Amino acid sequence: MSPGADAPDTGRFALRGRIVTLDPADTVLDDGVLYVSGTLIEAVLPATAPAPPGFAGVTPLDTRGSVYPGLIELHNHLPYDVLPLWQVPKRYGNRSQWGGSGNPAYRTLVTGPMKVLGQDPRLMPAVVRYVEAKALVNGTTTSQGIALFSNAGARRMYRGVVRNVEQTDTPDLPEAASRIADVEAKDAEKFLARLKQPHRLLLHLAEGTDAAARAHFQALQFQPGKWAITENLVGIHCTGLNADDFTVFAAHGGSMVWSPLSNLLLYGKTADIAAAKEAGVLMGLGSDWSVSGSKGLLGELKAARLASTAAGSVFSDRELVAMVTRDAARILRWESALGSLGAGMRADLVVVAGTHGDPYTSLVDARDEDIRLVAVDGVARYGSGRLMRALAPGENLEPVPGTAGEHVLRLDDGTADTIVAGLSLGEATERLAGALADLPALAATPVPPITASPGGGVRWQLALDEIEPTGAELRPRLPLLSASGETHPTGPGIGALTAAPAELEPVALDALTASDDPVFLATLAGEGNLPADYAGALARLLT
Known part of the structure; x- marks a missing residue:
């Protein structure tokens, strides 16, 4: 499996929440905004900082959660x-x-x-x-x-x-x-x-x-x-x-x-x-x-x-x-x-509910119902109905049986x-x-x-x-x-x-x-x- 180079253009969006960057300094912004342009992260800034160029008209979407790099699995049949x-x-x-x-x-x-x-x-x-x-x-x-x-x-x-x-x-x-x-x-x-x-x-x-x-x-x-x-x-x-x-x-x-x-x-x-x-x-x-x-x-x-x-x-x-x-x-x-959140990195993201407590413990403790968003190359693929509808308006979003709340999937892709x-x-x-x-x-x-x-x-x-x-x-x-x-x-x-x-x-x-x-x-x-x-x-x- 691999997302295509000509996958859907996501345009620009911004996510607000606790940003757990996993960068070499283990930077955590308790109230930050992650700015995405297409497939890449444009910037990771405190919520009080001015938006980067090109994002003046983009209102950050409040995730009410903690944003992490996408999870990379190295072994699965x-x-x-x-x-x-x-x-x-x-x-x-x-x-x-x-x-x-x-x-x-x-x-x-x-x-x-x-x-x-x-x-x-x-x-x-x-x-x-x-x-x-x-x-x-x-x-x-x-x-x-x-x-x-x-x-x-x-x-x-x-x-x-x-x-x-x-x-x-x-x-x-x-x-x-x-x-x-x-x-x-x-x-x-x-x-x-x-x-x-x-x-x-x-x-x-x-x-x-x-x-x-x-x-x-x-x-x-x-x-x-x-x-x-x-x-x-x-x-x-x-x-x-x-x-x-x-x-x-x-x-x-x-x-x-x-x-x-x-x-x-x-x-x-x-x-x-x-x-x-x-x-x-x-x-x-x-x-x-x-x-x-x-x-x-x-x-x-x-x-x-x-x-x-x-x-x-x-x-x-x-x-x-x-x-x-x-x-x-x-x-x-x-x-x-990949593997951390910062300017120029690919926008593979996981958002988990909540912004309190130790940021790493929060992810390890997270239940499947706590996942609010999963994005690959800047494309929202799974998450709560609220976030998915905001990030993928007009797209075919499929309800996921057995998941708590109103979770939906977006599996349609022109390069599938x-x-x-x-x-x-x-x-x-x-x-x-x-x-x-x-x-x-x-x-x-x-x-x-x-x-x-x-x-x-x-x-x-x-x-x-x-x-x-x-x-x-x-x-x-x-x-x-x-x-x-x-x-x-x-x-x-x-x-x-x-x-x-x-x-x-x-x-x-x-x-x-x-x-x-x-x-x-x-x-x-x-x-x-x-x-x-x-x-x-x-x-x-x-x-």
Whole structure:
């Protein structure tokens, strides 16, 4: 997903409220005005200061809230965010133990439903529409992308209204990558050569807590003291790393994406964040996916605070907010354009109700109902009816079921991807809910394979890397060194099916927000791998 360069011209507007800039000085204007011209911020000034040139006739819109930079998510398997939270049956040691054929529930809850949805020409666009709306409703303005491939052999990223780290189409936001060729994933020196290309690479690293998980980090050392790590490697999860590993990782410039809720749900433990911080590892946040994580960054901030407190209050609320704004931008090399509020920066914004109390605590504490506005490139995309009607008069604003108050979405865009053109959130929701409830019947009449057919036209489907190999790996599987120094294979790929598949069962569509989802809260309460009182504390923060 990535907003187009020729997205709607917003003209000029101004927002008044508490402006939390997240600039290097942590400037906060208790009563300020943020001036926007087109896609860029023109100025951030005290409310008592004269308006900048060109804004003499623009009356600032009182947000009655606090204005933050848009939230940047560095890890999410977005298509899977239509699926509900999994009641994890036991504690696992690494990713391979729960994600493949050895776990029938994975087929029932994940691979089976997503194959049905991702291949169906009527349901696939509904997935794309729904998960993008879900990102906006949870305050996210940037996330990872949705990959598509066609019967003609083409592969591309879905282009929507939420910014996509993998396809930005603009030089001030260097594109990151999240997939590497299989050959690069099997040879540390080739992997190092890949890292020397001018792109950040976001990849799962040491996902799990046992020796097998850590071994995938150790495999990055291809000669004594020589590591396939550079500043371009952004390790997702890093739960298997110890203090010495983080020292090595930081010394070579590596950064990290932390997904605490998903880690705790699956492994009963998250990354050693105290050691990572001590080593100087730069960190961002990612909610991972709804199967074993938060619904979005607004929830993951709360999960992160609880995990930080349990580890000895490692991070302040200011540091947590920085992880989803300026630090995330630094990881991507976007800090000159996004991640803070100032003149010349892109106008990606989140407004949260209220102007009292600690400005960073206010964002971490915010419930989904507290979001008043989400804007991407100066275009108001989601928020309260009052602010949205003022900023998008005459536009098609769609009510959002399940959100408190009169919240609306603006998903129309002249540059939107044709696969979702004209599809409303309401229609997407209806299609998905019906399909997931009728999964057994739909699975019994599968869509024909997506193969090239002369004169048959182009048909797109979701590229679901979690289900079957696509020739480009999300997780580097470098050869592991045995005691003799020889390498050995690491087993089947993610989602490889070697046993008879389980029958599909009806699945409930995951709700957009936590406060409107009693099923999510009940499932969370029953999760056995979470620390004592963690689920209850998180539920209280979410609702």
